[in-house]
Amino acid sequence: MKVEVQKNVMQANNELAAVLRDKWEKSGTTVLNIISSPGSGKTTLLERTLERLQGKVKAGILVGDIQTENDAMRLSKYGFPVKQIITSGTCHLEAHMIEKHLPDVDADGLDLLIIENVGNLVCPSSYDLGEDLKVVALSVTEGEDKPLKYPGIFRRAKAAVITKVDLLPFLDFDMTAVREYVHTINPDIHLVELSSKNGEGMDAWVNWLLQKVDEKKKVNLSR
């Protein structure tokens, strides 16, 4: 006998993500889900970002890794609550992990929650965490055709951050090509080019972030 099912396999995760999104809608919290391959400089980018956010917003950070508390130790130096999520092998964060660890960083409502996903350009892109913005990071040492090779995340992301641009003089990385590839996959994506090392482009990135936080708060206050 044939049975029609027509059910979304990601349903359980999506339902929980919707609960989280609703909660953050009410609290006016902007939530970022940062995704990239390992070694693209996510954590360094966040360190330099948190430095610039001090005194400006109430932020919290959840950071996913397969092993070690290393990233949480690095990120906890800036006066914001940080919690490491150790996935013990799972290649991505899921909504239930966020729900479980959220109370550790979100005691009385945040302006901004930053989720640093497990380093992986494929798997995390399919798991909704209830975020407002998926942000994909790509370093100039990785090759400019990554957007074409991993269209899923570049399609779903609201912003793409090209990191380590201070290394451009030493590489054959084609910046014009990467801009074109990113926009071929997703013409509406917000593209940022920066160096966490020498600070180039950092102000524009942080201002964009603060603008997003402001926008969500305003929507929240006007309700």
Add this chain to the structure above:
Amino acid sequence: MHELSIADQIVSMVELEAKEAHAVKVSSVTIDVSVLMEVEEDNLQFCLNTLKKEYSLTAETIFIYREVPVEFECLSCGEKVIISDLTAPVCQECGSSSLDIRGGDSIYIAEMEVEIDESRSTEKCDAGE
């Protein structure tokens, strides 16, 4: 390797659906996989065929894999756009590449073929063949 998490979810959902339909065995399951999921078919099949043995009704299930395109809405002309090749997504009507995802972006259990315990299934079977 998100295939393992996905396979785990699929097999447990199939087992539940099959129990609700009073099935005694699931012969086959058709799975629709969005190209946006970036799932590797062989990898998913391997995970499914490993995990299915953990459940009573799926031990011998054959999984049929179908790739499905993504549904977009064109933000320029409002047309519904169906796309399989994500490397160059454009609206077939107006040529705009400003598109928003509307569906076909996940993995779906489409249907399954089951063997029913006739003695236990009464009204449920009427809707069947």
